[in-house]
Amino acid sequence: MKNVYMENLGCAKNQVDAETLIKLLEDDDFVLTEQVEQADLILVNTCGFIESAREESINSFFSLHEANSKAKIVLTGCMAQRYADQLEKELGEASAIFGNRDLSKIHEVVRQVFSGERVISVPSYPPRETEVYERDLLLSFPGSAYLKISEGCNHWCSYCAIPLIRGELRSKPKQTILAEARDLISRGIREINLIAQDLAAYGTDDSDRTSKFMELLADLTALPGDFFIRLLYIHPDAFPASLPSFIATHPKVLPYFDIPFQHADTTVLRSMGRTGTKESHLALIEQIRSAVPDAVLRSTILLGYPGEDEAAFAQVLDFLKKARLDWVGSFLYSREEGTKAYALRNDRDHRKAHKVAAAFQEELEALQAPITGNNLQRFVGKEYDILIEELVEGEDLAIGRMYAQAPEVDGLTVVVGRNLKAGQMVRCGIKRVNGLDLEAIPVAGAMHG
Known part of the structure; x- marks a missing residue:
């Protein structure tokens, strides 16, 4: 038996992958350790979404390698998936570079590594009926778990590298999702957080191209047990019109709406590849609050996108003043090679715009913090x-x-x-x-x- 240390970085979807990898390695008689110095094998489950996340991934890799240079160290996750060829050349310390589309291949990757080979493995997705999803250990706090219902994305927003990393939308079979939910409920999980790049897109990769999300949600709420469901990430351009009334009449689904509007200026939104407007966003918020009076709304705003100027940012501030959202996160545009937005400006102009966007971000946070604080008073x-x-x-x-x-x-x-x-x-x-x-x-x- 050997010890494995897992360093998980990035989003909740990455966390689910880490939990699956741990289960697969435990099936091979590895024992998870929280002490990197005791590890025979180190896995760094990287994020590759934006530049700052990649820097964190590389820094974590070297920090862990320095803490235990004798251990085999495998770089996996989104960064490994997207940049395998580059990492093979530049990261000689890595025992293996392993993509994230067929996690079951970790068995043979690790066997090769411990036989002395250096491995670069970026397999394709397996057939859906053979894909592995089992998890034992959950990396969430007790009582809560993430349940991933799909991979990838078909929206192809101009700034986003997710389709380049995770591929096009790949919905998980409904019976598999229901079986996972039953397992979580049987283990005493009270909060099931449904995650995907866009929950509402679930099933649109089928031949009829229609969303099956509301059907899935109805089946999940019909499961017996003392649990509730939280919905994370619903694209505003694909928001199901029937969702607010469904939540209003199904108490197992929390009245919590996570809708990444990303911006409020129409020109910027169109360049991003989004069909909404400030007015349509505000109308959606009003629709939700009318149907669900105790609704909580969260969103994210992307700042520094090419073409955003003072006037466009003023539209964002006006939107936030009118929307009175409960929670707002913001992040700065990262110029991602391979995306449609990459060619919209050069690197020098991007660095200049990044400084302006950082100032915008401070202004946004100063506006939003008292709105959030005031909204919390209602509880x-x-x-x-x-x-x-x-x-x-x-x-x-x-x-x-x-x-x-x-x-x-x-x-x-x-x-x-x-x-x-x-x-x-x-x-x-x-x-x-x-x-x-x-x-x-x-x-x-x-x-x-």
Whole structure:
């Protein structure tokens, strides 16, 4: 038996891949260790979405290699998938470069590595009926898990490298998704976070090109058990019109809407390859809030895209003032080779624009923070179920989340109370807003589950 150390970077979809890789290696008698110094094998599950993520991946690789230079070290994930040829030449320290489309190939990659070979393996996707999805260990906090319903994307937004990395849309068979959900529920998972590049695109890669997402959601909510579903990432141009009313009548689906609008200026949106407008975005938000009064809305904004100027950014600020979104994340445009937007400006102009966009980002955050803080006030004085994530050592405190807070990206709820356990659901009264977090105490006599 050998020890394996996993360094997982990037998004939740990458995390699911890491969990699958761990399961596959455990089937080969590897034991997961949290101490890199004890590892015989190190896996660095990289992100390749934007330049800063790739830099983090490379820095992590060298840091881990320095911490344990005797271990075999495998670079896998999105960066390995997209840049295998380049990494083969420039990263001689890597025992293997392994893509992320057929995770089952990790068996033979590792066998070759331990027999002394250096391996470059970027396999294609396997047939859907043979693809592996099994996971034992979950890298989420207790009580919560991600469930990936598709790979890749067919939107081909002009700035986005995801189709180059993950390929075109590849929906997972519905029965496989339902089986995974049943397994998670049987293991006591209370929060199932559905993830994909665009949830609503599920099934549009079938011959009839129509979305099967609402059918899938209906089947998931019909499963027995004490759980709830959180929906993460729905493209605004493909938003299902029936989704708000469905959520309003199906309490197992949290009234949480994660819609990456990305911008509000029509010219910029068209160049991005998106069909929406500021007005259509605001109309969608109003539709959601009318159907679901307790809806929480999150979005992301991309700043620094070619063609964005002061006037275009002013449209973003006006949109945010009117939308009053609960949570807004922002990121700076990364010039990705192979995307449609790459040729829209040269590298020198990109560096200049990046500095301007960084200033825009500060202005956006200064505008949005008080909106978020004010929106959180509506929860004060009310009771909600809080999923406890972790205990604060030496204190009668725990960190958790309510329905308005998605894992990792939103604020948290600090629960003041004793005898709390990670992974349990606790009914709490919200006492105050502290910055962008909430403070709560358990309701007297509340059932802990």
